[in-house]
Amino acid sequence: MQAVDIIIRNGWLLTMAPDSRVIKKGAVAVRGDSIVAAGPQDVLGARYKPWKTIDACGGIIMPGLVNVHTHAAMTCFRGLADDLPLMTWLNEYIFPAEAKLTSDAVYQGALLACAEMILSGTTTFCDMYLFEDSVARAAKEAGMRAVVGEVLYDFPSPNYGPMEEGLKYTEALIDRWRDDPLINIAVEPHSAYLCSPDLLKRVKAIADRNGVPVVIHLSESEKEVDQIREKYGKTPVEHLAEIGFLNPGVIAAHCVALSKNDIRLLREFGVKVAHNPESNMKLASGISPVPELLKHGITVGIGTDGCASNNNLDLLQEMDTAAKLHKVNRLDPTVMDAPTVVRMATFDGARVLGLQDLIGSLEPGKKADIIVIDTRQPHLTPMYDVYSHLVYAVSGHDVVTSIVNGKVLMENRVLTTLDQDAVIESVNRIAERVVSKI
């Protein structure tokens, strides 16, 4: 018998490994930050002696979810303004509120987002915002895995001031968090409409030099396409391709308004796509042609976007919406089937972030990012198919245990790294200030 730290047993095991099997009485063994074994519980039970055993009670044991696009600290603005034209929403609410942001508010807002994400089964998130060092610190404190990067654009930022300082801030972030086991830094120009070709090229050089990914909003709406076409005579994707910006390290969020040639270019350059169906719906941006992207072999993950345009960070609900939206959009109930959507939220999400060697599936040697779902509930009865349940019936509230890098961050819905009430109270105080300023 080999000693291990944790065995999670007595559940339907979804490894999401390439040979993806569902094992009815499955188990995962964890030692330190890594998975030692995943398979039938009888086999693991005979081989490993755990310090701690977690009983999944017949529920689902699976890889932690990967939220490939969010703005965590926007929890501070959850529900501040809804049902408004995009420009009114941005200019009269979000931008004025963001202009007053502080490093501490971003830290508190990100802690709240981490609490919400851990409670709903997300173990890794990719973030773009202001004061991203605060987001990195919050994720680290929460024990979550994250890809974070400071948003860059041509005009001054409420955080770093002039653009030049933004580039320095980004390089400092890269230096500060290099080799951190949980925090990964990305270079994050906002979009082709807020960043000049010169800025985009400089950003790209930083990413290349440091071997880090690039996150950018891309083709979020037809309006954006019109704007870029007017300025550069090309679609946003064509424009980025032409200035040499696209490569497999680029994570493009939204990709709603795409031409056939855009899709060809995304595939040719190996660009990864972050699909945010609920935000695209709520802001009336449009519907990304995800079934088409998948058919072309483009890697697509699922994101919630920020809380101001969703208004929650529940990736399991987002999976449900993603599956249903494309069916009705294509008038074809067979597109975006449940196994595809589960893969997008786990293994493909990891590939989008370039973390596929670390996370996204439960395989020996990978990091132990694992969640457990409690299925002993009326709305999850009966269970004919695990994938179907995950997409169409389970919500984030059904996640009972979340583990990241071998550390239990939530057990029986109680957070272990964060003081939930204190985090809530801090953001409530921030919200009072937000209201008084708008």
Place this chain on the structure above:
Amino acid sequence: MQAVDIIIRNGWLLTMAPDSRVIKKGAVAVRGDSIVAAGPQDVLGARYKPWKTIDACGGIIMPGLVNVHTHAAMTCFRGLADDLPLMTWLNEYIFPAEAKLTSDAVYQGALLACAEMILSGTTTFCDMYLFEDSVARAAKEAGMRAVVGEVLYDFPSPNYGPMEEGLKYTEALIDRWRDDPLINIAVEPHSAYLCSPDLLKRVKAIADRNGVPVVIHLSESEKEVDQIREKYGKTPVEHLAEIGFLNPGVIAAHCVALSKNDIRLLREFGVKVAHNPESNMKLASGISPVPELLKHGITVGIGTDGCASNNNLDLLQEMDTAAKLHKVNRLDPTVMDAPTVVRMATFDGARVLGLQDLIGSLEPGKKADIIVIDTRQPHLTPMYDVYSHLVYAVSGHDVVTSIVNGKVLMENRVLTTLDQDAVIESVNRIAERVVSKI
């Protein structure tokens, strides 16, 4: 001080009365099955002495939700088959499974549905299925308010056999449940494509004679429209109008594929509409022109449809989807704003079912159908706007207390009328039989 049975206090009170105000420190007083008062808690506290006090802990106190279209017992088939073409799904899974249904299976499936609905804040549902006396008994046992009716069509039913017997079964239901405080019977022909004009006329006569509503599936997809047009040379709505079927007592489910003239007819005859966005998405039926219906003054409520095409009965999630789907479909973020959607799920839902004098708002004299939502959670922090939260952030899991007709059916997420584990176990056994038969 007047004695009352229950006071619910210390919450944001959403009465959904015509003068709809939100009262920050609100309370509702209940005596017997009815609401005595709803208003500021100071005022109520000075006037009423309750036998039992429920502390909403700063959450939301509001009318119970009204699910205007479901097939409750289809919980037995939740996730049995997904992502399939409609005809494969129906002919190879749902119809064979339904052919083996028994009165007891429907009873158990409906009990499970009631458990799920009570746990997610629905207090009234409108049902169409086989063996509806079992559904009525289940709702009664659970303590829920329901409108139920046996599905009628031209061919024999696994319940009553030949169609003639279906009409008798319906009349017997009406007699048996007449004057019941919770159960209301409707006459329920399946659709224009499964019911001859003769059957529809006889059904209508039964409804008129007994003063009960009629529930029918109507224009669920373009395919249905094509089918009816081929047979009768008219759209389904035109066809029903011509045979004298339409009036304000008709509850039409789906209404996805509507012409301008159809909308004019629905308005002219005062037909009520049950909107089921998630089912319409999942089955790829299409998108109902709800903003257009509302603009024309047609009353629209929200339904989940059955668990085989959703796959849950969470009306709060359905509200979220309804709000977002129409925004992206119309490319207009201002349509289906949060207050409109909350009204559809409460007061307008009651109007759809003809129960607006009894339920749908918290007003003195109305029946006490009330829910409480716990907002002290990360995903509901902060709260700038109650309506926004209900539509975009709250899910059914956040409902902590459900009261119907003055009776507490759930408190602190524990069901009081149903044995949750026993109900789950019964349907798990039914599911084993379903699997063995397909």
